[in-house]
Amino acid sequence: MMKILVTGNMGYIGPGVVSHLRACYPDAELIGLDMGYFANCLTNAQILPECRVDIQHFADVRKFSPHWLEGVDAVIHLAAISNDPMGKKFEEVTFAVNYRASVELAKAAKKAGVKSFVFASSCSMYGAAEDVARTEQSPLNPLTAYAKSKVFTEKELAPLADGNFSVTSLRFSTACGMSDRLRLDLVLNDFVAGAISSKTITILSDGKPWRPLINVKDMALAIEWAISRNSDNGGKFLAVNVGSDQWNYQVKDLALAVARIVPGVKVSINENAEPDKRSYKVDFGLFKRLAPHHQPRLDLPATINELKDGLEGMGFADRDFRNSKFMRLKVLTHLSERKILNSELEWS
Numbered sequence: 588m589m590k591i592l593v594t595g596n597m598g599y600i601g602p603g604v605v606s607h608l609r610a611c612y613p614d615a616e617l618i619g620l621d622m623g624y625f626a627n628c629l630t631n632a633q634i635l636p637e638c639r640v641d642i643q644h645f646a647d648v649r650k651f652s653p654h655w656l657e658g659v660d661a662v663i664h665l666a667a668i669s670n671d672p673m674g675k676k677f678e679e680v681t682f683a684v685n686y687r688a689s690v691e692l693a694k695a696a697k698k699a700g701v702k703s704f705v706f707a708s709s710c711s712m713y714g715a716a717e718d719v720a721r722t723e724q725s726p727l728n729p730l731t732a733y734a735k736s737k738v739f740t741e742k743e744l745a746p747l748a749d750g751n752f753s754v755t756s757l758r759f760s761t762a763c764g765m766s767d768r769l770r771l772d773l774v775l776n777d778f779v780a781g782a783i784s785s786k787t788i789t790i791l792s793d794g795k796p797w798r799p800l801i802n803v804k805d806m807a808l809a810i811e812w813a814i815s816r817n818s819d820n821g822g823k824f825l826a827v828n829v830g831s832d833q834w835n836y837q838v839k840d841l842a843l844a845v846a847r848i849v850p851g852v853k854v855s856i857n858e859n860a861e862p863d864k865r866s867y868k869v870d871f872g873l874f875k876r877l878a879p880h881h882q883p884r885l886d887l888p889a890t891i892n893e894l895k896d897g898l899e900g901m902g903f904a905d906r907d908f909r910n911s912k913f914m915r916l917k918v919l920t921h922l923s924e925r926k927i928l929n930s931e932l933e934w935s
């Protein structure tokens with residue numbers, strides 16, 4: 588029986604990954620591991636998403652315990668401080684969790700006989716890269732603590748891989764779409780939330796940055812491929828861009844696509860905004876070659892409709908959602924200002 592550990596399973600991407608694994612491997616033992624920072628940021632989930640795992644550890648990846656890995660075949664490592672604004676405010680914690688703890692977990696996994704380690708990396712490591720689409724061979728240019736944490740981790744994961752321990756670093760596009768633990772601090776999700784709650788999409792930049800996107804369900808598909816690939820398909824260590832060439836969009840085009848689907852929406856662009864350096868086009872050719880049967884299936888209109896239906900189903904009407912529990916930074920700030928989390932973001 589396959590045994591799979593999913594760290595960070597109680598975030599935005601995790602619930603969909605667990606549901607997908609449950610469907611693909613009905614007999615597998617699924618184990619979740621999470622601090623639970625965003626445990627109560629649920630949408631209109633029918634059941635608590637953690638009911639789909641066999642064991643849930645409420646634990647900190649920085650405080651490794653060998654029993655987490657006993658008999659485990661595959662580790663899917665999602666746990667992280669997961670965006671630039673949080674990385675700016677909690678920089679040290681970002682390096683401790685996203686980088687040092689990730690490398691320690693991979694070393695321990697190898698020692699424990701785990702066969703496959705999948706790391707949730709990010710295309711944001713290409714930084715300012717809007718001239719030509721970046722391939723996996725392109726130079727990296729991480730502009731933020733978050734992006735640097737992913738680069739440092741990948742570098743140390745690569746030499747750990749061998750014939751018995753395959754490591755796949757999935758350099759994901761920016762996620763979008765509905766989840767049991769929705770985030771609205773992601774560009775497309777923010778636009779649909781604005782369109783539904785106030786019939787207004789406020790673009791904070793000049794709208795020109797390029798951003799590749801992927802639906803969360805298609806991330807789960809890529810993860811399924813990564814845990815089962817063998818080293819003939821991509822090598823013992825593989826870093827691969829995950830998304831599709833059709834999903835390289837400029838931010839303003841995302842807003843216009845939402846306005847075409849949600850009636851009566853006004854789009855406001857901040858023409859005076861400082862240029863956003865985090866603009867990148869990405870080449871997904873390698874992923875297409877290696878994983879032809881696990882390519883993204885959902886397109887932009889389908890994802891906008893999915894978000895619209897999900898938010899309407901929740902009765903979503905919060906015009907002030909940028910200050911709500913669906914913003915990861917707001918939740919961590921709230922918990923740390925009230926000293927519920929200490930400066931290391933440990934439960935106090």
Ligand SMILES: NC(=O)c1ccc[n+]([C@@H]2O[C@H](COP(=O)([O-])OP(=O)(O)OC[C@H]3O[C@@H](n4cnc5c(N)ncnc54)[C@H](O)[C@@H]3O)[C@@H](O)[C@H]2O)c1
Nearest residue numbers: 595597598599600621622624647648666667669707759762
């Ligand atoms: N969302 C995106 O657009 C995107 C894009 C590329 C890569 N990724 C990566 O995918 C992963 C998941 O992203 P997400 O959007 O679900 O983020 P999220 O913030 O919603 O979830 C991250 C989860 O990790 C947990 N966590 C944080 N620190 C922990 C610790 N010390 N110990 C145990 N658990 C801890 C949190 O409680 C949370 O449930 C992250 O590694 C992220 O960097 C996300």
